[in-house]
Amino acid sequence: MSLNIQRRVTSDTAFSSELHPVIAKIYSGRGITNPSEIKRKAGELLPVSTLKGIDDAVPLLHEALLQQQHITIVGDFDADGATSTALMMLGLRKLGFTRVSYKVPNRFDYGYGLSPELANDLIKTDTDLIITVDNGISCIAGIDIVKSAGIKVIVTDHHLAGHILPNADAIINPNQPGCEFASKNIAGVGVAFYLLLGFRAYLRDQGYYQSMQITPPNLAEYIDLVALGTVADVVKLDTNNRILVHQGLARIKSGLCRPGIRALLAMSNKDLNKVKSSDFGFVIGPRLNAAGRLDDMSFGIRCLLTEDYGQALKMAEDLNDLNNERKDIEQGMRLEAEAVVNDLTLSEGDVPAGICVYKPDWHQGVIGIVAGRLKEKYYRPTIAFAKADVSATGDSELKGSARSIPGLHIRDILDEVNTKYPGVILKFGGHAMAAGLSIIESKLAEFQSAFETVLNQHLTEDVLTQVILTDGELPADCFTVDFCQQLADAGPWGQGFAEPTFDGVFTIINQRLVGAKHLKLVLSDRHGQLFDGIHFNADLSQWPNPHCDQAQIVYQLDINEFRGNINVQLLVRDITQA
DSSP states (O other): OOEEEEEOOOOOOOOOTTSOHHHHHHHHHTTOOSGGGOOOOGGGSOOGGGSTTHHHHHHHHHHHHHHTOOEEEEOOSSHHHHHHHHHHHHHHHHTTOOOEEEEOOOTTTTOSSSOHHHHHHHTTTTOSEEEEESOOTTOHHHHHHHHHTTOEEEEEOOSOOOSSOOOOSEEEOTTSTTOOOSOTTOOHHHHHHHHHHHHHHHHHHTTHHHHHTOOOOOGGGGHHHHHHHHHHTTOOOOHHHHHHHHHHHHHHHTTOSOHHHHHHHHHTTOOGGGOOHHHIIIIIHHHHHHHHHHSOTHHHHHHHHOOOHHHHHHHHHHHHHHHHHHHHHHHHHHHHHHHHHHHHHHHHSSOOSSEEEEOTTOOTTTHHHHHHHHHHHHOSOEEEEEEEEEOTTSOEEEEEEEEOOTTOOHHHHHHHHHHHSTTSOSEEEEOSSEEEEEEEGGGHHHHHHHHHHHHHTTOOTTTTSEEEEEOOOOOGGGOSHHHHHHHHHTOOOBTTBOOOOEEEEEEEEEEEEETTTEEEEEEEOTTOOEEEEEETTOOTTTOSOTTOOEEEEEEEEEEEEETTEEEEEEEEEEEEEO
């Protein structure tokens, strides 16, 4: 694997002199050249009226409210699904509903979304209306079952729509045909939030609040959940998503957040006043996801729903324990997977075009993380398989989780395999960078061969060359705590609006391992300034390197606080000998 560091292309900007020129350049590198493009006020959110399906859904909710029907929220077992479910539960109660419950399918028993298995369970209950969150657009069979039983269905989802839409009473999804909503990147929790906003506006227009002599509820108090789910689902932070995340962060920093979010941050010793968008992805998100991966996501949802901080702390501690268990499982699986890849490399002389790994005892809830780790290490599209169920023929069914590299659409690759080699894949779905599939165990070797053949027709040297984009070399006077704070305030940063990353050549004054796998550095720039640096999960086959005294480093700025001392620290993302 070759490595290519490239600097972002920038252009002239219309920002005032009040904005730091380096930050103006950073914005330009992300396609923003005018102050009007940096919107962070709640009033600048895209209008609810442009989201197709809202007008179909709100009369159904109005009828359900007047009759106090029983509503069941059907969620998903990831952080977006958990926050969507909690948000809908809280929001509907705030809007006056008294009979609201939720059901999140266990990934091992039901699979994804409103499946036929889950649908058959729900029709045995007294549910009048089902609202899906972060799922539903592909749940054709399950929705048919509940509809045939007389249960109404509102789908709220953000995943790509297929050729056939479900037979729901209302579908709210910006990625369905004919929807003019400008943000196609909104997360499932964002779509759920827009439905609540739309229903509140509908009740206002109907004179409901006036007739009841009550004040319309403030739904903004739940925007911390929207921000968390948006970042944790790794959707692109376009303008609308950045507003949602910024507003959520502002509430959290003010202490106006769910007790569960506060407790999950406390478990990682995160200062509430200094929380960043990356904390959603690397601190809270994994702990919530651990419940869905190893146990039952309902536990994570209860943590988000509770109003009692003491209870939230106990739940957060349990979620933290689950996450630690997930890490242990993942580490063992990853080491076994790397051994498989190393064997392939030794026998074939090079890493294959695509990596497929499988062990019979691997945990189905962790294969996606393992596939992602292998993809990062070897820079190859990767699929990790785990045993699922025994098929009708007595053969084992394998569930696969795929992760891809930029320039290769993994869902399209699976589609091509399915077309050219019919019968090898049972089912598949996903998008450009991640996908899921099922195959019969006896067809694993056949699938691997087909996967490799199709990949070789698409992979080029350019695609296999990893590019690291940076914002260039940082001026010497920017290595300050004040500039670090300006960078943080210029966000929120995240997927599609990458956190500022810089590169430069530094002299290594000192290097040592801490925590067995992290490289601690003391660095000097060409002006003689000294900095601490930390490279998490360093390549131990390369570092520490006593023969290297100069290195090309890709890094991000960070503020390190230790024993009352505050200084600038470099978070090293890549390091090579200069």
